Amino acid sequence: MSLEITDECINCDVCEPECPNEAISMGPEIYVIDPNLCTECVGHFDTPQCMEVCPVECINKDPAKPETQDELMAKYEKLQAGK
Structure with missing residues (x-):
């Protein structure tokens, strides 16, 4: 599933430059x-980089947008093909 940022976000600016898909x-x-751009870093990294750097842990999986690893990989491949 794609990720979401909760209201606990403190606008610290560390997540945006870490996203390889420019989804943030x-x-x-x-x-x-x-x-539509979030692949949870599938295709780029083993773990979502935004979650790794977030100091307040306000980035979670969005339960409203479930996606399998295969779906995330397909999205990654589609995004790469469009570059």
């Missing part, structure tokens, strides 16, 4: 993750 951007109040 500043929303109206806090950072947000575009589920």
Whole structure:
């Protein structure tokens, strides 16, 4: 599933540059993750880099957008083909 940033976000700016798919951007109040671009770093890293660097642990899997590892890999491949 793609990831989401919760209201606990402190806008520290560390997650955005870590995202290899440029899925993280500043929303109206806090950072947000575009589920169409988020692959949980599948294809790039073993673990989601935004979750690794977040100092307040406000990035979680979004239960509203479940995706399997195969689906995340397919999304990664589609994103790479579009570059």
